[in-house]
Amino acid sequence: MSASSPLIVLFRSDLRLADHPALAAAARSGRPVIPVFVLDTGNRHAVPGAASRWWLHHSLHRLSDSLAALGSRLILRRGNASRLLPELVRETGAGAILASRSHEPRQRTVERLLRESGVAVTLLPGNHLFEPGSVVTGAGGPYKVFTPFHRACLGPPPPPPPMPAPERLAAPGQWPESDDLAAWALRPTHPDWAGGLREAWTPGEAAGAVRLRTFLDRAAAAYDGARDLPAEEGTSRLSPYLHFGEISARQIWHAAMHHRDADGPGVAAFLRELVWREFACHLLHHFPHMVQSPLRPEFDAFPWNQDEGALRAWQRGETGYPIVDAGMRQLWRTGWMHNRVRMIAASFLVKDLRLDWRLGAAWFLDTLVDADAASNSFGWQWVTGCGTDAAPYFRVFNPALQARKFDPEGRYIRCWVPELGNVPGPHVAEPWTMTPAGRETMGLRLGQSYPDRIVDHAEARKRALAAFSRMNDVFTV
DNA sequence: TGAAATGTTGGGGCG
DNA sequence: ACGCCCCAACATTTC
Numbered sequence: 001m002s003a004s005s006p007l008i009v010l011f012r013s014d015l016r017l018a019d020h021p022a023l024a025a026a027a028r029s030g031r032p033v034i035p036v037f038v039l040d041t042g043n044r045h046a047v048p049g050a051a052s053r054w055w056l057h058h059s060l061h062r063l064s065d066s067l068a069a070l071g072s073r074l075i076l077r078r079g080n081a082s083r084l085l086p087e088l089v090r091e092t093g094a095g096a097i098l099a100s101r102s103h104e105p106r107q108r109t110v111e112r113l114l115r116e117s118g119v120a121v122t123l124l125p126g127n128h129l130f131e132p133g134s135v136v137t138g139a140g141g142p143y144k145v146f147t148p149f150h151r152a153c154l155g156p157p158p159p160p161p162p163m164p165a166p167e168r169l170a171a172p173g174q175w176p177e178s179d180d181l182a183a184w185a186l187r188p189t190h191p192d193w194a195g196g197l198r199e200a201w202t203p204g205e206a207a208g209a210v211r212l213r214t215f216l217d218r219a220a221a222a223y224d225g226a227r228d229l230p231a232e233e234g235t236s237r238l239s240p241y242l243h244f245g246e247i248s249a250r251q252i253w254h255a256a257m258h259h260r261d262a263d264g265p266g267v268a269a270f271l272r273e274l275v276w277r278e279f280a281c282h283l284l285h286h287f288p289h290m291v292q293s294p295l296r297p298e299f300d301a302f303p304w305n306q307d308e309g310a311l312r313a314w315q316r317g318e319t320g321y322p323i324v325d326a327g328m329r330q331l332w333r334t335g336w337m338h339n340r341v342r343m344i345a346a347s348f349l350v351k352d353l354r355l356d357w358r359l360g361a362a363w364f365l366d367t368l369v370d371a372d373a374a375s376n377s378f379g380w381q382w383v384t385g386c387g388t389d390a391a392p393y394f395r396v397f398n399p400a401l402q403a404r405k406f407d408p409e410g411r412y413i414r415c416w417v418p419e420l421g422n423v424p425g426p427h428v429a430e431p432w433t434m435t436p437a438g439r440e441t442m443g444l445r446l447g448q449s450y451p452d453r454i455v456d457h458a459e460a461r462k463r464a465l466a467a468f469s470r471m472n473d474v475f476t477v
Numbered sequence: 478t479g480a481a482a483t484g485t486t487g488g489g490g491c492g
Numbered sequence: 493a494c495g496c497c498c499c500a501a502c503a504t505t506t507c
Binding site: 347 | 480481
């Protein structure tokens with residue numbers, strides 16, 4: 001390798017130019033830089049879900065434009081990343097591949113395979129406040145409980161400050177061939193179901209920065225209370241930008257710390273959520289199998305129900321429980337669901353329907369624009385009670401109670417379940433409590449205009465408690 | 478970042 | 493006036 005051989009910067013979940021240590025290092029080197037994105041088809045876990053593919057299309061489009069403005073290009077390739085990249089290194093005479101460190105099992109596997117095939121891979125800090133594996137207990141092991149992890153994260157040293165985008169990138173003498181982004185067909189066509197996504201989101205680094213600014217100025221101060229109310233714009237909605245690395249966790253952290261409300265409870269609660277994300281990344285780093293296996297092995301033997309019909313009703317938002325259905329429809333239409341409602345809907349799948357959490361996790365991965373291996377498996381294991389520091393098995397959300405508590409006027413439900421638009425205040429969370437005559441005057445026919453409940457929550461709760469406690473008994477005896 | 482069952486307390490109606 | 497009961501309100505325990 002000569003000192004002037006080009007460097008490949010491999011973009012993965014870091015589709016930004018600012019605060020990108022690998023890109024910055026390549027730019028600083030003065031050597032020609034070849035930015036590359038590989039649509040990895042080498043593993044079924046590597047292929048993004050349908051909503052993520054839509055987002056990815058637009059992100060790559062924008063990243064390509066941003067690189068062009070620096071006199072560079074984005075080279076697109078599709079295939080098995082671990083075979084395709086060594087070929088590209090040979091083809092371009094590149095001296096090394098620079099990439100952002102990832103916590104995702106598939107991406108770490110690719111890194112290992114590349115090294116085994118003789119490619120020089122240099123990993124630089126990725127999209128974390130602290131590098132995965134770097135926050136450890138006094139004994140040197142991973143934290144398994146959030147609170148001490150959180151305490152350790154808040155202590156020194158703080159996350160490093162974000163770095164600016166490079167001002168220019170040296171181009172290679174000859175550019176390698178690139179795929180045509182449109183030919184990847186990442187966007188849905190038949191039918192084009194992305195209308196709701198287009199209305200709800202603007203992907204890209206610039207839009208992520210605007211979203212952060214808007215959130216800090218309008219909602220951060222009240223975040224601690226408002227984040228639980230799905231009818232309010234109380235959350236940051238930064239999750240898809242974070243997942244694709246269009247904004248970095250360090251940028252968010254430092255912007256929040258320098259905001260006028262930095263000392264208030266709202267910003268503290270917000271930063272705590274960032275640390276939850278960090279906790280999930282760290283856990284996945286230490287336990288890559290948590291994507292498909294419960295962290296508490298006694299759950300391996302749990303007798304999950306097999307019920308295609310129930311799963312489909314949940315997926316389509318036709319369970320007869322308005323808060324669950326509202327959430328599942330918001331997800332289907334916009335690629336996103338409010339976090340409070342994610343917990344309620346997940347609890348319903350796992351506890352009320354007793355369907356395998358992996359079925360829920362797979363659906364979320366396919367339909368969320370923020371679908372993320374770490375946060376998703378962590379969240380599902382948390383709700384199920386099979387994770388570390390997870391909710392105990394007897395914590396079962398009551399969907400009607402949760403709706404009354406966090407959507408007291410029913411605005412969120414009415415927004416996503418228009419069949420219930422006329423149902424008065426308290427009944428919208430539990431329309432079955434209305435008298436048949438009352439339902440009649442609202443034009444509401446349970447089982448016709450809106451589904452009947454597919455299970456009775458009180459009975460389902462008792463069955464869940466019995467099943468989950470039986471599993472605990474079997475394990476401890 | 479639960480909910481339901483069970484226990485306790487205290488005010489008020491009532492004989 | 494007093495004890496008794498009821499029950500809402502709150503606290504604690506249990507799943």
